[in-house]
Amino acid sequence: MHDYQQKFIEFAIQRNVLRFGEFTLKSGRTSPYFFNAGLFNTGNDLLQLSKAYAAAIERSGLNYDIIFGPAYKGIPLATVTAMALAESGSNKPFAFNRKEKKDHGEGGNIVGAPLQGKVLIVDDVITAGTAIRESIDLIREAGAEPAGVLIALDRQERGNGELSAIQEVEQEFGIPVVSIIRLQQVLDYLKSHPEFSGHADQVADYRDRYGV
Numbered sequence: 409m410h411d412y413q414q415k416f417i418e419f420a421i422q423r424n425v426l427r428f429g430e431f432t433l434k435s436g437r438t439s440p441y442f443f444n445a446g447l448f449n450t451g452n453d454l455l456q457l458s459k460a461y462a463a464a465i466e467r468s469g470l471n472y473d474i475i476f477g478p479a480y481k482g483i484p485l486a487t488v489t490a491m492a493l494a495e496s497g498s499n500k501p502f503a504f505n506r507k508e509k510k511d512h513g514e515g516g517n518i519v520g521a522p523l524q525g526k527v528l529i530v531d532d533v534i535t536a537g538t539a540i541r542e543s544i545d546l547i548r549e550a551g552a553e554p555a556g557v558l559i560a561l562d563r564q565e566r567g568n569g570e571l572s573a574i575q576e577v578e579q580e581f582g583i584p585v586v587s588i589i590r591l592q593q594v595l596d597y598l599k600s601h602p603e604f605s606g607h608a609d610q611v612a613d614y615r616d617r618y619g620v
């Protein structure tokens with residue numbers, strides 16, 4: 409595990425973003441851990457988070473024209489990532505969607521820059537891949553092309569079949585998915601920190617059941 413990854417796990421635990429307990433996921437699975445990016449909820453959190461996202465994009469070498477954040481939690485993520493990239497000299501347009509279409513004023517369900525060219529999707533987690541598939545549909549409907557996905561946490565879970573949701577997305581759409589951390593690193597962290605080792609077994613059991 410790289411130093412930046414350990415620091416990111418500690419940042420997420422310290423802000424209660426990465427929590428342990430019993431959580432129902434969008435996929436219907438019951439998980440012993442949850443990553444709630446909505447709890448990165450101060451200016452300082454977002455400053456730190458935006459730098460972690462921008463650094464991940466820079467490390468990935470992804471080639472893209474515009475950043476897209478899926479509603480809702482992807483919206484601030486895409487926004488602050490675009491700001492951090494601009495700070496380091498890469499000024500990219502960004503856009504996000506509304507979950508419900510607006511039928512007055514400017515109308516439609518895309519806000520921000522027009523979806524054109526190669527689109528990098530920025531979100532918090534991928535579990536079963538539903539949110540990413542919905543984003544890819546929106547991008548294609550607009551006549552643009554998905555170029556990659558950046559998330560904070562790869563939960564390393566099966567999608568619809570035996571592959572991970574991320575592998576399915578990579579194969580089906582031919583695009584890379586980049587994450588800052590993945591579940592295995594969270595598990596390693598829990599096991600090597602006695603104060604969290606009580607959670608390690610439950611997370612490992614969950615991984616045995618739904619992981620790849």
Ligand SMILES: O=P(O)(O)OC[C@H]1O[C@H](OP(=O)(O)OP(=O)(O)O)[C@H](O)[C@@H]1O
Pocket residue numbers: 434435478479480481482531532533534535536537538539540573
């Ligand atoms: O891979 P999936 O199974 O789709 O799950 C992951 C998605 O679930 C959450 O979004 P959700 O739409 O639940 O909530 P939000 O409106 O808080 O972003 C999360 O932010 C991801 O976008």
Ligand SMILES: O=C(O)c1cc(=O)[nH]c(=O)[nH]1
Pocket residue numbers: 432433434435441442443444445532533534535536
């Ligand atoms: O699968 C989900 O719904 C999900 C998992 C997770 O860790 N965090 C989140 O916001 N959603």
